[in-house]
Amino acid sequence: MADEPIGNGPVHLTLHMGPKLTRPVPAEVTEALLSAQITSTAGERSGFQLAFDLTKKGLIARRLLPEGFFDPKTRVIVTTSVRGIPTVVLDGLIVRQEVGASNQPGQTTLTVTGEDLTLLMDLEERTDRYPNLAPSQRVERILAKYADYGIDTRIIREQVQQPPREQLRVDYQTGTDLQYLNDLARANGYTFYLDPGPVPGRSTAFWGPEQRLGRRQHALNVNMDSNSTVDQLTFAYDGTAREEPQARVQDPRTRDVRLLAQPDISPLRPPLGRRASPALKRRTLSGTAKKELGQAEAEALARAATSADAISGSGSLDVTRYGYVLRPRELVGVRGSGVTYDGDYYVKSVTHNLRPGSYQQNFTLSREGLIARSGTVRP
Numbered sequence: 001m002a003d004e005p006i007g008n009g010p011v012h013l014t015l016h017m018g019p020k021l022t023r024p025v026p027a028e029v030t031e032a033l034l035s036a037q038i039t040s041t042a043g044e045r046s047g048f049q050l051a052f053d054l055t056k057k058g059l060i061a062r063r064l065l066p067e068g069f070f071d072p073k074t075r076v077i078v079t080t081s082v083r084g085i086p087t088v089v090l091d092g093l094i095v096r097q098e099v100g101a102s103n104q105p106g107q108t109t110l111t112v113t114g115e116d117l118t119l120l121m122d123l124e125e126r127t128d129r130y131p132n133l134a135p136s137q138r139v140e141r142i143l144a145k146y147a148d149y150g151i152d153t154r155i156i157r158e159q160v161q162q163p164p165r166e167q168l169r170v171d172y173q174t175g176t177d178l179q180y181l182n183d184l185a186r187a188n189g190y191t192f193y194l195d196p197g198p199v200p201g202r203s204t205a206f207w208g209p210e211q212r213l214g215r216r217q218h219a220l221n222v223n224m225d226s227n228s229t230v231d232q233l234t235f236a237y238d239g240t241a242r243e244e245p246q247a248r249v250q251d252p253r254t255r256d257v258r259l260l261a262q263p264d265i266s267p268l269r270p271p272l273g274r275r276a277s278p279a280l281k282r283r284t285l286s287g288t289a290k291k292e293l294g295q296a297e298a299e300a301l302a303r304a305a306t307s308a309d310a311i312s313g314s315g316s317l318d319v320t321r322y323g324y325v326l327r328p329r330e331l332v333g334v335r336g337s338g339v340t341y342d343g344d345y346y347v348k349s350v351t352h353n354l355r356p357g358s359y360q361q362n363f364t365l366s367r368e369g370l371i372a373r374s375g376t377v378r379p
Contacts, residue, residue, distance in 0.1 A: 041349035046116035088197030121178035156208030160298035189302030233315035273369025277310035313365035333377030343372025
């Protein structure tokens with residue numbers, strides 16, 4: 001690829017910005033974009049950093065920056081198009097701006113840093129009570145407050161039912177909405193994140209188990225000569241990652257204490273490897289004896305599921321060579337790494353690195369076992 005502006009090369013990039021409702025930025029802003037880095041990780045807030053050329057007489061320095069066009073809380077939406085297929089890779093808010101002035105012509109830059117729209121849910125601490133509402137119903141009530149930002153919801157009912165009984169307990173929130181949403185997700189072995197798109201201005205807040213079923217993305221090929229699509233790929237097997245949780249509950253009438261059976265994690269983590277890694281650690285969960293049976297079972301299931309991924313992979317790819325934008329929090333197949341590590345993986349995180357003439361992605365993969373369960377991988 002030649003050194004063309006990011007927005008004009010084989011990979012097309014568009015920027016929308018605004019206070020809440022966004023609009024396409026002036027062409028001079030896109031042309032001044034020097035680099036963009038966007039990171040999306042399962043269960044964590046996405047972050048971004050955009051760097052612009054701050055030419056002294058340019059539109060940004062002369063008018064947009066003084067008028068507050070790049071001020072904190074300004075909404076930014078980034079869409080990339082590969083082979084004419086657009087993908088919204090970011091819908092977030094600016095948190096910080098930095099200007100690096102230089103005596104060298106063309107070296108003065110404006111850098112803005114930000115986070116995805118879940119930042120809105122983390123700005124104000126509040127206390128609230130949720131009588132007779134199950135965890136998923138509490139999530140639904142909280143997320144309804146953010147519909148003005150085009151946030152739709154996809155909420156999966158918890159695997160272990162915990163029917164609310166106001167006469168026995170009322171659940172309280174103390175802290176920000178985001179902290180409470182993440183606490184509820186962890187307690188049920190779930191994840192919470194915001195998925196931008198499918199069109200600029202819309203996004204989906206997902207609360208549920210990691211999505212490990214459904215159609216795979218196009219395969220990551222390594223060590224396959226001209227068919228290779230990945231520059232490098234490294235795998236690791238951490239034998240101490242997986243835990244066997246020990247949870248005890250007490251019968252409130254007889255005061256008898258019993259140990260819960262080991263939970264079946266397959267509803268939360270459908271197996272991707274044929275030979276599952278064994279749990280070398282045993283962890284005793286504290287405080288479960290004083291909880292209701294459903295809460296204790298959910299906590300044990302969550303610990304067993306979230307520690308299951310002993311196999312991890314990391315690598316990088318050139319998007320124009322791969323031909324697609326690798327999406328985080330979905331499945332992808334791997335070919336060419338050998339019998340032990342080929343097969344399907346969950347894409348744990350993706351970092352987009354865009355520069356003039358270059359679109360690279362760094363990624364991490366995970367699964368719970370070795371050896372592919374199927375002899376075929378989607379090309």
